Amino acid sequence: MLNISEKTVGKYIDRSKIPSLRWAESKKSGRVLIRILIWFFALVLVIMFVPWTQNIAGRGSVTTMNLDQRPQTIHSVIAGRIEKWFVREGDYVSKGDTILYISEVKDEYFDPNLLSRTEEQLKAKELTVQSYMEKVKALDIQIEALFQTSGLKLKQAKNKLKQAELKVVADSIDFEAVKIKYEIAVRQFDRMKELYDEGLKSLTDLENRRMSMQKTQAEMISAESGLLSSRNEAINAEIELTSIQAEYRNSIAKAESDKYTALSSMYDAEAVVTKLQNQYVNYSVRSGLYYITAPQNGYVTRAIQSGIGETIKEGEQIVSIMPSHYDLAVEMYVRPIDLPLIKLNQRVRIQFDGWPSIVFSGWPNTSFGTYGGRIFAIDNFISPNGFYRVMVKPDPDEVAWPDALRVGAGTHNMLLLNDVPIWYELWRQINGFPPDYYKNSSSLQEKASTNETAK
Template sequence: MLKVSRKAKIEKDFKLSRYASYRMTVVGSQAKRQVNILYGIGIFFLLFIFLPWTQNTRGRGRLIALEPEKRPQTIHSIIAGRIENWFVSEGDFVRKGDTILFLSEIVDQFMDPQLLDRTQKQIDAKGFSVTAYNQKIIALQRQIEALTIEQRYRLEQARNRVIQAELKVKSDSISFEAAKVNFEIAKKQLVRSESLVEDGLQSLTQLENRKNTFQREQVQIIAAENDLLSSVNGLLNAKIELNSVQVDFDNRLAKAESDLFTAKSSMFETEIDLTKLENQYSNFKVRAGNYYVVAPQDGYITQAIQVGIGETIERGAKIASILPSKYQLAAEIFIDPIDLPLIQIGNKVRFIFDGWPAIVFSGWPQVSNGTFGGKVHAVDNFTSPNNKYRVLVVPDPDEKPWPEPLRIGTGANGILLFNDVPIWYEIWRQLNGFPPDFYELDFGAIYKKK
């Protein structure tokens, strides 16, 4: 019999493992391990994508000084000149006011070694001229005052003469009228005497007496008229003299005032010349002081741009560069315009400095090593020539300080930190090209802490 009952097992009679097709359908221990590994990886990935991730954006830049006046600068020559002597070398420390080099003059206008002394003599001479004009003005003013007083008295005297002449005219006019009355009386008495003599009632002697009286009165009336005419003429002369005095003093005062104004004008012109000379003297003195090029502040001479002895330089030429000795470091980094709306004053930043090794997990700044903290200090309101926005970052006082050997110009790679999100969300955001999530700082707490 074939023994094909249900309970019978084929393995007892046949070894299936001898067949390759069978062996391919049987799950082995190695395959089970691979499946378990895949399950483990899947579970780990599922748990991993729910881990927190700090969103960030990167910006490349360099270290600078926070204060503009503390940044590296070049020293310029204020005047054109010839280099005569250097007093420093590259790398030397200088203090504010220390001499860096000495220049000699190359402009013909300023080559006179006694330029300042001769200019000072011109200033002194102009000053004496101003003083002389001032004294002349004072003398003319006194002359005008004296003429004014004399004019008042002379006019008063002339007016008094006019009044005296008017009174004399009145007096002579009265005398003339009295002489006319006496003449008429004498004339009538003579006529009556002649009638009486013809009638034989009066003697010839009395008639002759009347004739003498008539002739005397005739003389008196002529004399009185002559006196009256003389008085009228004297009145006219007095009035003419009054007018002459007025005109004479007016002319003398006008001339004195003209001389006064001329003296004032000359004094003002001299003062203008004096001011110009004083300005030139100050310019010459300042220029002489610029022969010595001095350090504008404490710092180190980093590079001599103009070299050699006897080399001529133009006005405004660069002579040397200086790095201030005391400054506060800050980092300027550049970010893309898409990230600008997310940047706020006080945002946290992690830095990787050139020359300082670091292990960086951008999404987990807590476990990164070799990075240094910073805070956003300022953000530009316009793009830089590279079409990116400049962000100024200062050291975070709550973090460990930046390395002491850092110098201005060191490269800095900044990581600006934003919101904490799951990893799956960050992957989805990156695939869709969305910007990081926006979050707001608690400025009240920040200022309170400050």
């Protein structure tokens, strides 16, 4: 009964006949509700001051710490035809184990004796190089002999020229002597003629003196002729010396030309030898690529190519392999707004897909089924999905990660930040502020005040 009217009817009601009315009027529900609400708000107020661990949540996946420990695909370096498989999916292979054998599909490599014939060509060209080297040595000996012979010939020609020049000097002296003798004979003949004209000498004496003068004149002409002949001999000796020099120069130049021609041919042959050596090594290496082997210890996870007789191209994927030994890590993605709050060696709580867990994001110590990790790498460039990638490794101070964990499993991650009251966290979430917004600002102010004090 509400009893809101001024005229009550309660006195006319017999409550002994209505037990439900008696029970309702005997309850004190209003006061109880008020007490419950008071205790509830008191509890909420207390909870508002309970510490709350700020965190940055993000999805991720399990990967490996080292690049050589991640799943990889094996490629074929050369084109070929699949002839035989040596493994099946799921098999364990050691480094160097044969996975499959392929045959050649290019016609320039069909010859089964390709290596031996290339080796024969190489040996033939090496002999050609050796013969050119011997020819160069022979030409060097020939050039040296020409130099020695030319030196001796030049000495001989110079001696002959010197003899001719000395003979010219001797003949010129004889000619001068005979010339003086002829002048004396001419003067004697003139005096004799004067004496003959005066009658002091006989005609016989005059004729004898004339004969003597003519004889002396003949000797002078003969001496002059000998002098000219000696001069001609000297000129001939000089010409012979020049001719010898020119002749041996030509011979030496021709020998050197032949030498350089042989050297050029030898260098060409050496180039061909080098090319054949390279070709031989390429053929040898190519023949070893017919057997495709495992690059490291691991498990064959999936065969991308299959069957017998199928052809594959250069660089085409054949099988994928997962290394048997690896160090697990987690790659997670965070928003750009959260990136400034992340630092190396920061703690992370990880929840792996498939492992049961009870998670309280604000109280990580009360969570069950999560594992600890620490950040060891942060990307400096944003990923195509618009987030930054962060690499996490196992925390050595925490429980070890599960042994049955596999690469590629999904994870839920929480990067642990500072402890703040719950009211502060609610206020931050409502206003859309990043974690530790005001704490970062205060830390900057403290740092600035410290610097001013130091100054």
